[in-house]
Amino acid sequence: MDSEALGFMHDAIPFWGNLTIEQEKNLVHAAAIKEFEAGDTIHAGEDDCSGLFIIMQGRVRAFIISETGKEITLYRLLERDICLFSASCIIQNINFEVMIEAETDARAILIPTLTVNTLLKQSVEASDYMNQLMASRFSDVMWVMEQVLFMSFDKRLAIFILEQANFEGSDTIEITHEAIARHLGSAREVVTRMLKYFNDEGMVELFRGGLTIKDRKKLTDLV
Amino acid sequence: MDSEALGFMHDAIPFWGNLTIEQEKNLVHAAAIKEFEAGDTIHAGEDDCSGLFIIMQGRVRAFIISETGKEITLYRLLERDICLFSASCIIQNINFEVMIEAETDARAILIPTLTVNTLLKQSVEASDYMNQLMASRFSDVMWVMEQVLFMSFDKRLAIFILEQANFEGSDTIEITHEAIARHLGSAREVVTRMLKYFNDEGMVELFRGGLTIKDRKKLTDLV
Numbered sequence: 345m346d347s348e349a350l351g352f353m354h355d356a357i358p359f360w361g362n363l364t365i366e367q368e369k370n371l372v373h374a375a376a377i378k379e380f381e382a383g384d385t386i387h388a389g390e391d392d393c394s395g396l397f398i399i400m401q402g403r404v405r406a407f408i409i410s411e412t413g414k415e416i417t418l419y420r421l422l423e424r425d426i427c428l429f430s431a432s433c434i435i436q437n438i439n440f441e442v443m444i445e446a447e448t449d450a451r452a453i454l455i456p457t458l459t460v461n462t463l464l465k466q467s468v469e470a471s472d473y474m475n476q477l478m479a480s481r482f483s484d485v486m487w488v489m490e491q492v493l494f495m496s497f498d499k500r501l502a503i504f505i506l507e508q509a510n511f512e513g514s515d516t517i518e519i520t521h522e523a524i525a526r527h528l529g530s531a532r533e534v535v536t537r538m539l540k541y542f543n544d545e546g547m548v549e550l551f552r553g554g555l556t557i558k559d560r561k562k563l564t565d566l567v
Numbered sequence: 568m569d570s571e572a573l574g575f576m577h578d579a580i581p582f583w584g585n586l587t588i589e590q591e592k593n594l595v596h597a598a599a600i601k602e603f604e605a606g607d608t609i610h611a612g613e614d615d616c617s618g619l620f621i622i623m624q625g626r627v628r629a630f631i632i633s634e635t636g637k638e639i640t641l642y643r644l645l646e647r648d649i650c651l652f653s654a655s656c657i658i659q660n661i662n663f664e665v666m667i668e669a670e671t672d673a674r675a676i677l678i679p680t681l682t683v684n685t686l687l688k689q690s691v692e693a694s695d696y697m698n699q700l701m702a703s704r705f706s707d708v709m710w711v712m713e714q715v716l717f718m719s720f721d722k723r724l725a726i727f728i729l730e731q732a733n734f735e736g737s738d739t740i741e742i743t744h745e746a747i748a749r750h751l752g753s754a755r756e757v758v759t760r761m762l763k764y765f766n767d768e769g770m771v772e773l774f775r776g777g778l779t780i781k782d783r784k785k786l787t788d789l790v
Contacts (some may be wrong), residue, residue: 408709409719437703440710462693471694472687478698480660482705487663489712493632493752529716546743 345453349377349400353453356398356424356462359469367463374459380446389441393433395456401426402450403511407526408442408480416492416529418442420511427452428477434461436476442451470479492529501538502566505548509557518554568676570736571601572623576676579621579647582692590686603669609653612664616656616677622648625736629665629704630749639715639752641665642707643734650675653699655733657684659703715752723751724761725789728771732780741777 345353353375356361364370371567378397380386386397386404397404404421406429421427429442434551435459463470504527508517522533528535539555542548548555557563568576576598577583586594602619605611609627620627627644629652644650652665657680686693714723718744727750731740743756751758762778764774765771770786771778 378624408716410713412717414717416716435702436699437749439706443637449643465691468688468691468694471691475698475701476659476699478705479658482701482708483660483662485705485708485712486672487587489715490631490663492712492715493639494633494635494637550621 345372345375345377349375349453349489352400352424353398356426356453357473359467359473362469363388363463364510367466371459371463373393373454373553376456377452378452378454380450380452382446382448382450384446384450385443386427386446386450386452387442387444389443390432390439392430393457394430395454395458396431396460397427397452397454399423400425400426400453402449402452404446405445405447407445408441409443414529415526416488417527418488419481420447422511426477428474428481431457431460433457434464435474476483497528497530497534498538499567500538501548503561504528505542505555506555506563506567515557515560516554517556520553568595568598568600572598572676575623576621577649579642579676580696581631582696583691586686586692594678594682594686597679599677599679601675601677603668603672603673605606605671607669607673608666609669609673609675610665611666612666613655613662615653618681619654619683620650620675620677622646622650623674623676625711626670626676627667627673628660628670629667631664632666638749639699639711640750642704643710645734649700651697651704654680654683656680656789658685658697692780702759710776712771720751720757721761721764722790724758724765725770725786727751728765728778728780728782729790730787737776738780738783739749740779743776 345558350372365512375566380402387394399421401423402425404427406421407415408418427444430444432438464474504524505517508519509515521539522532525532539548539550543550545562547559549558573595603625610617614648622644624646627640628642630638631641632638650667653667655661655665687697727747728740731742732738744762745755748755748758762771762773766773768785770782772781
């Protein structure tokens with residue numbers, strides 16, 4: 345690990361100050377930098393348990409997938425976020441499968457399972473932080489659940505477009521209708537139909553392989 | 568607290584053996600028995616934070632509710648289960664509203680928020696147990712989410728009927744179509760239509776205010 349990564353880890357782990365010198369040394373020794381290309385699988389369900397990833401660069405997506413291949417995005421992780429489910433074997437009682445993939449090229453610090461496990465048994469601050477981390481992901485999932493159950497599809501699509509533009513830092517988003525459907529757990533035809541409606545209403549302009557936000561206010565009002 | 572409740576608490580809390588005498592004394596001193604009638608609200612969203620409830624008797628339901636009053640059941644708690652969200656203010660980063668109500672008359676031990684909070688800061692075993700508890704509820708919610716997203720309604724209804732018969736210890740269940748719809752986050756008409764189909768197929772027999780399972784195998788095969 346270079347000093348940049350070390351400093352990054354130091355900043356990203358809130359219980360760093362509570363570690364003993366020994367614990368700190370073990371953590372630094374065990375940590376490693378991993379590189380991912382856009383589309384790479386970082387974690388593939390329960391049987392996979394490499395450890396905690398701290399995202400240094402790039403964007404990572406957590407999603408679930410049905411037997412028939414239907415997907416829905418649960419949350420995204422950005423710089424400084426910690427990926428919990430890649431260490432899910434550490435936490436008892438987690439019996440569901442979350443998939444994690446790199447949405448863009450990404451770089452992350454991996455703290456291996458064994459190291460995390462040892463820390464959790466020794467430090468009440470580390471354990472408390474895991475609690476907070478899980479609560480935070482739980483909240484993300486409940487938000488998706490409430491959207492799916494209680495929110496009309498036009499609102500969900502508008503939220504997704506605005507969020508995506510935010511991630512990209514641009515009003516033009518390059519994404520297929522198929523990919524949007526996967527994020528929202530919907531079907532391509534449903535997305536296409538609603539996007540055409542947004543297009544006709546002047547909220548977005550569609551082009552092959554993407555769309556541009558044309559009336560941000562109207563889109564926001566929908567939400 | 569009488570000795571029955573004390574013994575119950577002792578059995579239900581897995582980190583009891585790790586407590587100091589002082590911690591144990593504080594816990595017993597702070598704990599209190601609460602009685603609920605069927606239909607009583609035990610916990611009403613984020614602002615409500617009485618503490619952990621250990622269910623001694625009865626059945627308790629956790630659900631979310633939309634602005635328009637649409638509900639979906641997240642999970643049920645039975646004897647010896649611990650209700651986490653009634654102490655959700657303790658856990659940072661939980662920002663969603665779960666409602667908890669007694670489905671039957673119920674009796675529970677309440678460990679107040681302040682006591683739980685102190686324990687969590689002192690005991691790595693208590694903190695670890697909170698992690699497990701949250702992971703377990705998280706898994707319950709993911710299961711509901713996967714059902715809602717990926718499973719056809721006939722399967723979900725069949726699962727619900729079988730589960731309910733299991734709770735009641737009887738093949739005859741007294742429940743309205745309206746109440747089933749609330750559990751499943753659906754509409755009454757949708758439930759009525761599917762139950763009529765189950766009835767016509769000989770899987771259940773409907774009567775005013777309930778139903779009887781007639782062909783358990785056929786219903787199970789559906790799942």
